[in-house]
Amino acid sequence: MTMDRNEILKQLNDIFIEVLDHEEIVISESTTAADVEEWDSLNHIMLVVEIENHFEIKFKSNAILSWKNVGQMMDTIIEK
Amino acid sequence: MPELTFQKLKKNLKKDFSKLRKIRVAVLGDTATQFLVQALRGKGYDYGFNLEIWEADFNQIERQVFDTTSELYKFKPEIVIIFQSSQKLLGKYNKLQPEQQLQLAHTELGIIENLSVNITDDLNAKLIYYNYTEIDDAVFGNYANKTESSFLFQLRKINFELMFLAKKDTNMHLCDLSSIQNHIGRVTFFQPSIYINTDMVLSLNVLPKVASKTLDLVSVIEGRIKKCIILDLDNTTWGGIIGDDGIENIQVGRLGIGKAFSEFQYWVKKLKNRGIIVCICSKNTESVAKEPFEQHPEMVLRLDDISVFMANWENKADNIRHIQSILNIGFDSMVFLDDNPFERNIVRENIPDVTVPELPEDPANYLEYLYGLNLFETVSVSKEDLERTKLYKTEAARVQIQSNYTNEADFLKNLEMQSTIQPFNNFNSPRISQLSQRSNQFNLRTIRYTENDIKRIAESDKYFTFSFTLDDRFGENGLICVIILEKLDENTLFIDTWFMSCRVLKRGMECFVLNYLASFAKEKGFTVLKGEYLPTPKNELVKDHYKDLGFEHLESYYSLDVFNYRMKVNHIKKKDL
Numbered sequence: 001m002t003m004d005r006n007e008i009l010k011q012l013n014d015i016f017i018e019v020l021d022h023e024e025i026v027i028s029e030s031t032t033a034a035d036v037e038e039w040d041s042l043n044h045i046m047l048v049v050e051i052e053n054h055f056e057i058k059f060k061s062n063a064i065l066s067w068k069n070v071g072q073m074m075d076t077i078i079e080k
Numbered sequence: 081m082p083e084l085t086f087q088k089l090k091k092n093l094k095k096d097f098s099k100l101r102k103i104r105v106a107v108l109g110d111t112a113t114q115f116l117v118q119a120l121r122g123k124g125y126d127y128g129f130n131l132e133i134w135e136a137d138f139n140q141i142e143r144q145v146f147d148t149t150s151e152l153y154k155f156k157p158e159i160v161i162i163f164q165s166s167q168k169l170l171g172k173y174n175k176l177q178p179e180q181q182l183q184l185a186h187t188e189l190g191i192i193e194n195l196s197v198n199i200t201d202d203l204n205a206k207l208i209y210y211n212y213t214e215i216d217d218a219v220f221g222n223y224a225n226k227t228e229s230s231f232l233f234q235l236r237k238i239n240f241e242l243m244f245l246a247k248k249d250t251n252m253h254l255c256d257l258s259s260i261q262n263h264i265g266r267v268t269f270f271q272p273s274i275y276i277n278t279d280m281v282l283s284l285n286v287l288p289k290v291a292s293k294t295l296d297l298v299s300v301i302e303g304r305i306k307k308c309i310i311l312d313l314d315n316t317t318w319g320g321i322i323g324d325d326g327i328e329n330i331q332v333g334r335l336g337i338g339k340a341f342s343e344f345q346y347w348v349k350k351l352k353n354r355g356i357i358v359c360i361c362s363k364n365t366e367s368v369a370k371e372p373f374e375q376h377p378e379m380v381l382r383l384d385d386i387s388v389f390m391a392n393w394e395n396k397a398d399n400i401r402h403i404q405s406i407l408n409i410g411f412d413s414m415v416f417l418d419d420n421p422f423e424r425n426i427v428r429e430n431i432p433d434v435t436v437p438e439l440p441e442d443p444a445n446y447l448e449y450l451y452g453l454n455l456f457e458t459v460s461v462s463k464e465d466l467e468r469t470k471l472y473k474t475e476a477a478r479v480q481i482q483s484n485y486t487n488e489a490d491f492l493k494n495l496e497m498q499s500t501i502q503p504f505n506n507f508n509s510p511r512i513s514q515l516s517q518r519s520n521q522f523n524l525r526t527i528r529y530t531e532n533d534i535k536r537i538a539e540s541d542k543y544f545t546f547s548f549t550l551d552d553r554f555g556e557n558g559l560i561c562v563i564i565l566e567k568l569d570e571n572t573l574f575i576d577t578w579f580m581s582c583r584v585l586k587r588g589m590e591c592f593v594l595n596y597l598a599s600f601a602k603e604k605g606f607t608v609l610k611g612e613y614l615p616t617p618k619n620e621l622v623k624d625h626y627k628d629l630g631f632e633h634l635e636s637y638y639s640l641d642v643f644n645y646r647m648k649v650n651h652i653k654k655k656d657l
Contacts, residue, residue, distance in 0.1 A: 019087065042114055045274060046087065049284045061273035 005029075008074050015054055019046050029071030051077070086115070086284045089122035089291070097130035103298065106157035106205075108136040108144060110168040112279045115287055120161075123291035127299055138279075142191070145198050153203060159298060160199050161255075163210045164192075165281045166235060170215055173231050181229040185237040193245055200251040206301050207252045208294060211239050213261040213269060253297050260289050263452065296457040306435065306456050307409050309351060310400060312418035313362040313369055313391070317341065317348075317381070319443065323364055323521045323582065323618060327371050333378030340443040345380035347447060351456060352385050357407060357472050359388040361399045361416070363423075363582060365521070365621065366391040387472035393585055393621065395488060396423050397430035407472055415455050419443070422552070426491065489651070492588060495552040498655040499592060504538035504545040511559050512547060515579065520618040523579040524611065524625060542567055543576070544600070548593060550584050550652070560584045561593055565601075568610065573601050575611045582621075588650030594629055596654070598645040611638040 003011075009029065016025050020038040033039040039047075048064050051057075051073075057080040067073045103124075107117055117135050124131040134155040136144050141162060144152040152160075173184050192209065199207045216224065217231045224230035239258060246252045261269045264286065271283040282290055299305075314321045318341050319331025331338040332345070352358045358381070362369050369391035373383045383389070388406050390399040396418070404411055411433035418424050424436045440449050504512060513531040520526070529537070537543050548561035561584070564577035575597075580589060601609055611626040613619075629648075631638035 021091070041278075045115075045278055045280070046284065049271075049274070050087070059273060061276040064273060064277050 005074060005078070008077060009070070011054065012051070012070065012074070012077075015047065015050050019043060019050050027070050029069065029074065031070045032068065055080070084126075084288055086119060086287045089119055089288050092122035092125040093118060095125055097125060100125065100128050100130040101302070102130045102132055103159060103302070104134070104155065104157045105131050105298075106134045106136065106152055106155055106160045107163070108141045108152070108160065109163040109165070110139050110141060111163070111165045111281045112138065113163065115280060115284070116163070116282060116290065119287040119291040120294060123288065123295050124298070127295045129295070129298065129302075131298075141195070145195050145203075148202055157203070157205050159206045159208060159301065160203065161208045161210075161294065162195060164212075166212045166215050167275065167281050169212060169235065169238075170217065170231060173234065178229065181231075181234065184231075184234040185241065188238055189241050189245065192242070196245065196249055196252045200249065205251075207249075208255050208297050209242070209246070209252060210255045210257045210290075211242055213258050213266070253301070255290075255294050255297055257290065257293070260286065260293060264289065293454065296454050300457045305413060305458055306356070306415050307413040308357040308359060308387075308403075308407060308415070309348060310359045310361050310403060310414060310416045310434075311348065312396075312416075312420065312423065313360060313364060315419040315443070316417055316439070317345065317360075318372060318379075321518075321582075322372060323368050324518045327376055330372060330376070332372070332376065332380075337443060338378070340446060342378065342380055344443070344446050347450070349380055349385060352469055354456075355469075356456060357387045357409075357469060358385055359403050359407075360386055360390060361396055361403065361418075362391045363393055363396070363585065364391040365618075368618070385469065387469050393582075395426060395491075395586060397427050400427060400431060400434060417450075422557070429491070429494075488586070492651040495587075495651065497550060497552045497587065497652040499551075499589075499652050500549045500655045500657060501596060502547050502657070504534055504547060508547050508559060509534045509538065512562050515559070515562060515581070516577070519579040519581070520616070521582050521621050522585070523616075523619050524575070524622055525577060525614045526579075526616050526619060527577060529577075537564060544573070544604075546593075546596070548589070550587070550589060551655070557581070557584055561589060563593065563597065565597070565609075571606055572608045572610055573597075573606045575609060578611070578625075588648075588652060590625070590629060591648035591650040592652040594640075595647050595650070598640070598642045598647075601642045602645075607642060609640040609642055611640070612636070613638070 009027070013025065013027050016027055016036070017023060020036065020043055022038055025036060027036070033044065048059060052059060055077055057077065059076060063076050067076070105120070107113055107120070109116070113135060117133050121131050121133055134151070134157065136152065141164065144150045169184075169188070173181060176184065196207050196209070199205050212235050214232065214235060220227050220230045224232040227233055242254055246254045269283060269286045270281060274280055274283065311317050314323075319337050320329055322330055332341045333339070334342070348358055360369070366389070370383065370389065372379050373381065373386070388403045390403060392399070400414070400416060404414070411431050412435075415435045415437070416424070416427050417437065417439060418427075419439055424438070427434055428436050435455065437450065437453055437455070439446060502508060509531055513529055513534045516529045516534070538545055544565040546563040546565075547559050548563075550557045550560050560581040562577060562579055563575065566574040566576045568574045597609060609631075611631055613623060613626065615623065626638035627633060629640075631640045
């Protein structure tokens with residue numbers, strides 16, 4: 001993965017806006033599910049699938065529910 | 081209609097359902113069904129249904145169905161969808177002792193039959209039951225196929241026996257999940273990480289397909305069925321163009337691409353045998369279009385199979401209206417198949433209720449694509465169905481031809497047609513000579529020119545040459561008209577060649593071309609355009625071409641005074657290079 005963290009965050013933000021269908025969402029590395037109203041467990045699955053499709057990666061199943069915030073999610077993306 | 085992603089389908093949920101037909105649907109599953117419910121409701125919108133869905137709590141199927149005081153009974157659904165997954169079936173199998181494994185199918189079928197009886201008798205609802213997608217647990221390898229206690233053997237046995245169950249119980253309908261997995265593959269159908277984390281067994285990618293397959297059943301339960309398939313001929317029913325290529329050269333039969341058309345025809349024949357009305361709607365001269373049905377040895381479809389045969393040069397939307405008036409069935413029960421995107425769009429725009437699939441470009445893909453659309457869903461086949469073709473054939477013979485033309489001018493204006501005009505050059509001469517060899521119907525003199533002839537004419541100062549393309553907002557038709565003018569004397573230009581592709585008939589192209597030729601002649605100081613019609617067995621179509629365009633008929637030729645020529649109305653714009 002040659003992208004820097006800012007670029008990944010920007011792309012993630014677009015995915016969040018698209019999946020959660022909310023134009024004004026702005027995420028940072030410290031954003032958690034509790035900070036975003038629409039980010040519930042069902043939407044989380046949709047986010048996971050969209051992120052997988054977008055970055056052409058597959059997360060391990062134990063990673064999917066382990067992230068505490070967006071930053072940790074990004075760590076996993078960068079590892080891939 | 082391309083398959084929407086689940087993400088897009090979800091956006092449907094925010095739309096206005098209030099005008100759509102409301103149906104009460106209960107969904108009961110042994111895995112997490114939240115996304116399935118969203119997909120069903122979203123897809124329902126596209127089908128014109130407002131599905132009011134009640135979702136049972138996780139894994140409550142038997143309690144809800146067997147207890148007549150349950151929430152399910154209070155909800156009073158019209159349709160009950162039961163989705164018992166292969167994963168949970170495997171879970172049950174895994175807990176069994178080896179000697180009990182042999183009984184899995186039998187036990188499960190007993191339960192399903194009870195569910196079905198209760199839903200039909202006590203709940204008075206229709207049942208949609210999802211059959212089982214195959215999981216090979218690879219304990220026996222291929223040997224599972226001859227090991228009755230293997231999971232694969234038991235699973236397939238359930239699927240097989242389910243069909244007998246559904247055959248017996250007219251209120252029970254199987255939704256063939258297994259065939260979806262066969263079609264798209266298990267790797268796409270099932271995503272293990274999502275399953276492990278959420279207990280959902282359908283991947284997001286497959287949800288729209290499962291929803292479609294389910295809605296197909298809901299539609300027919302609601303009485304919306306397709307009754308009629310309308311076929312274009314050239315490059316849809318056979319390969320090639322009958323009017324230009326002739327009966328010997330159209331492609332149908334065992335060889336090459338002909339095979340694709342033959343197999344397509346066998347499919348149509350099977351539909352006809354099960355009661356679907358088959359009609360023809362083709363831009364052709366009727367006698368020419370019928371020839372293959374009567375004489376071609378490899379044609380599968382024969383005139384006997386066709387209820388209404390419309391071959392003429394009118395617009396296809398009008399022809400389909402005419403077919404409708406003969407058959408007296410709803411437009412929404414008709415499917416129209418045509419290889420030409422222009423024709424598909426004119427029908428879509430004028431009669432939106434007709435189903436018009438986007439046939440793939442390559443005829444080899446027609447059938448697989450059509451299988452995937454599942455257009456001819458039904459919940460019953462009656463004796464009447466089987467007699468239907470005969471019925472409508474006699475009906476068609478009785479009804480008089482009546483014209484019912486759309487406002488064509490509006491439609492043409494809407495097309496935003498543009499034409500580029502170029503003299504013959506090195507780039508277009510191969511295509512021009514090819515058309516010169518092939519074009520039969522819209523061809524005034526049918527003089528054939530080779531590529532060398534074309535080059536010679538292009539270089540000669542005795543001639544003026546023109547090639548026309550036609551594009552519209554649906555796409556490009558490419559080079560479709562060719563004109564060669566010969567200088568007879570200082571006043572007269574003779575139209576040595578005028579041929580056009582039949583694809584662009586009825587679009588005002590003739591008027592556009594003549595406007596251009598008249599202005600051109602005037603500009604160069606000529607006073608008369610002279611035309612000639614040389615009849616052949618195939619060009620009757622243009623017998624009155626010059627007369628219709630306002631030429632004066634003088635003995636064996638036609639003459640137009642370019643100074644008093646009035647520009648003809650058309651909706652094509654000249655496009656500059």
